[in-house]
Amino acid sequence: MRKGKIKIDENRCKGCKLCIPECKVDEIRMSTKSNKYGYNIVEFRAANRCNACTLCAIVCPEAAIEVFELLEDDK
Amino acid sequence: MKEKVLYKRPVALSEKPFSYCPGCTHSTIHKLIAEIVDELGIREKTIGVAPVGCAVFAYDFWNFDVTEAAHGRAPVVATAIKRIMPEKVVFSYQGDGDLASIGMAEIIHTANRGENLTVIFINNTNYGMTGGQMAPTTLAKQVTTTSPLGRDVKTSGYPIRMSELLLPLQGVKYIERVKATDAISIIRTKKAIKKAFMNQITHVGFSFIEVLSNCPTNWKKDPVESNKWVDETMAEFFQIGKIKDIQ
């Protein structure tokens, strides 16, 4: 299985939650944090289930999510 | 462990955060346009024309030239720019109040002249910026701030399907109605907008993309619920799909 991770730009997230149902492996949830604009934002759970499908980034209206595939060192 | 970037913020977006409400389709479509401009490598020759409405500050969010037009006049400003500089890629970006109400004459005549332009039409069934008033696209019985009992078609007329209205005009080459409520529909929308830009670059002619959009704030729904309303209610009246395609 492909492995991946996402990076959320916290000050761009507006907590719209559109990414949450889009993640089929439940790697995104609301956090208890607020960003500098006062928005309650989402967080990446980093539960080792992300497969870098990019669906969260495709739906993120703010272009706040970057997606990375994790490669073994010899690849 | 090495990392390969699979998605990153498009270069054609500026650093400035969007002024749009959380989950608003305006943001999604701004992002798609930026991705397309990057992919086509046309950032140095793209010129956008922004509307009056929530997207009035669009020039702040894109890293290419954008000018502002008076309410509803974006297609004629775009016409002038394109005629003077035919080598540029010119698009207007307009809401439904802007395009279908005050700008009805401009869009019809621009389409009828078959200007080689791309028009992105954000249909969210109301005037978002000014507080959710009824628009020509407001559905029958839909509650807005100026139709508190629901749109009464006897006094306010029926909602206008702009894509179908432009269909018979001979100058029009491509019309598609899309939505952006989930990843799959966003991927399809990107394809349609990209084709509308390509049509201009390859001199096919006037292309019109209608995006069924949400307005969570004025609809008083959260972003997920508002997208569901687009899918279930709006898309029933405004049918998704290709309406015209002449190559």
Ligand SMILES: Cc1ncc(C[n+]2csc(CCOP(=O)(O)OP(=O)(O)O)c2C)c(N)n1
């Ligand atoms: C000539 C003129 N008339 C009226 C207004 C007020 N006004 C500002 S935005 C707007 C409607 C915008 O609605 P829409 O085009 O649907 O865009 P949205 O805000 O929903 O994206 C109106 C009537 C104006 N700015 N200029």
Ligand code: SF4
């Ligand atoms: S008022 Fe509506 S259209 Fe305007 S930014 Fe907010 S959600 Fe979007």
